[in-house]
Structures are given as structure tokens and as C-alpha cells.
Amino acid sequence: MQITPVDSYNNLFEVRDIFPQSLVEKILFTPWWNLQWERIPGLEAWHRRRIFESELPWANEWNENIVKIWPELGQLIGHELAHPQGTTWWLDEPGFAIGCHTDGPLPGTMQITWVSDNPGLGTCFYHDKNQTQLRKRFVSEPNAGYIMINFADKVGYSHLQWHSMTNPVPDGTFRISSYSLINPK
Numbered sequence: 078m079q080i081t082p083v084d085s086y087n088n089l090f091e092v093r094d095i096f097p098q099s100l101v102e103k104i105l106f107t108p109w110w111n112l113q114w115e116r117i118p119g120l121e122a123w124h125r126r127r128i129f130e131s132e133l134p135w136a137n138e139w140n141e142n143i144v145k146i147w148p149e150l151g152q153l154i155g156h157e158l159a160h161p162q163g164t165t166w167w168l169d170e171p172g173f174a175i176g177c178h179t180d181g182p183l184p185g186t187m188q189i190t191w192v193s194d195n196p197g198l199g200t201c202f203y204h205d206k207n208q209t210q211l212r213k214r215f216v217s218e219p220n221a222g223y224i225m226i227n228f229a230d231k232v233g234y235s236h237l238q239w240h241s242m243t244n245p246v247p248d249g250t251f252r253i254s255s256y257s258l259i260n261p262k
Contacts, residue, residue: 078146080153080224083213086236089202090154090224091215095189096142101220103135104191109168109253112125124173124246128166133171139164143257149262150187159260169198169252174245177208179237180227185259189222192253198246203239217252228261 079093090119099213112133114126132134143161151158180186199215200223201208214221229235246252 078149078153080150080155083202087155087211088226088228088236089238090226091213091221092187092189092224093221095146095150095187096139096220100135100138100142101191103138104253105219107133107135107253109192109200109251114166114168123175124170126168126170128168130164130166133166134164139255150224154226156226156228157262159262162258162260164257167252167253167254167256169246171246171248173242173252175242177203177239177241177243179205179206179239180225182227183258184228184261185224185226185253187222187224187257187259189220189255189257190252191219191255192251193217194250195247195252197244197246198252200240200242202243206237206239208239209243211214222254224259226259 078095081091083089083091113129117123117125117127147158147161196216196218198217201214202212204210209256225238227235227238
């Protein structure tokens with residue numbers, strides 16, 4: 078498990094090799110296009126599918142691994158974490174892209190890319206909403222991604238984390254990612 082802070086804010090981390098190779102292989106060889114899914118309520122126009130967890134034959138193994146790594150993950154990012162709240166699995170279809178935004182009051186997330194034919198489909202973080210200063214461009218590759226922490230500090234301040242994925246998923250390809258919520262204890 079490799080978790081590296083991106084900068085001195087210590088609220089954005091690059092993550093690599095979080096999960097064991099045996100589970101990674103199961104995820105990579107999943108027939109993603111054949112699984113049942115739904116559009117995200119309120120975001121039906123997006124080219125994004127939410128895969129039903131019940132469709133994933135390795136879901137229990139995933140959940141067991143999340144619970145197992147959570148305490149160490151919390152230590153490595155410097156926060157005591159509440160019990161994991163679940164993971165959403167996204168299949169981003171051709172044309173999917175998302176403009177620059179923050180996640181508002183969402184406490185934290187870990188997004189890991191699993192399947193992508195294009196390393197340029199990673200999330201980009203910026204120092205401002207105008208995207209004039211790149212903070213970090215994450216590469217889209219299996220078992221790698223980021224942890225974003227939005228917890229407020231002792232005086233209630235939370236650094237805005239502007240991010241986007243403006244390179245649309247190309248025709249004939251797709252991107253799979255896991256999105257796990259992170260909450261403070």
C-alpha cells in the first residue's frame with residue numbers, strides 16, 4: 078500500500094497498490110458491460126453507470142479488504158476514520174467528462190481506477206476554480222487513484238479541492254472506478 082501526500086496541505090493523496098493482486102485480477106476480468114446498472118438519480122444525463130454491487134461476484138472480498146485496510150489507511154493519512162460506508166462502482170461510458178467542481182461538504186473519498194485504455198482519463202486537481210494552477214494530474218491505471226480529505230480543521234476551515242476530468246472517455250472504450258466514502262471518527 079503506497080499513500081503519498083500531494084503537497085503540504087496534506088488533504089490529497091496519491092494511492093497505489095491498495096488491494097492485493099488476487100482481488101485486482103478479479104476486478105480487471107469482470108465482464109463490466111454485461112452487469113446490471115442504473116443512472117445516478119438527478120444525474121441521468123451523465124454518461125455514467127452505477128453498477129449494482131449484487132452483480133459483483135467478488136463484492137464480499139472487496140468489502141472485507143476495505144474493512145481490513147481502513148485503520149492503516151487512516152494512520153497513513155493522519156486521521157482516525159469511521160467504519161467504511163460502502164463503495165460505488167462506476168462505469169464511465171464514451172463521452173463521459175466532468176467539469177471543474179468541488180464536492181462541497183462531502184467529508185472525503187477514495188477513488189481508484191480499475192479499467193481504462195487511456196492513462197489520460199485520470200482526475201485533475203487545481204489550486205483554483207479557474208484551473209490556472211494544476212495541483213496534481215492523476216494517471217488512470219489499475220489499483221491507483223487518490224484520497225481526497227475535506228474534513229474541517231480545528232477552527233472549521235476546509236480547503237476547497239477543485240477537480241475535473243475534462244478528457245472525455247473515447248468512443249469504443251470505458252473507464253471503471255471505485256468510489257469509497259471516507260468519514261472522520
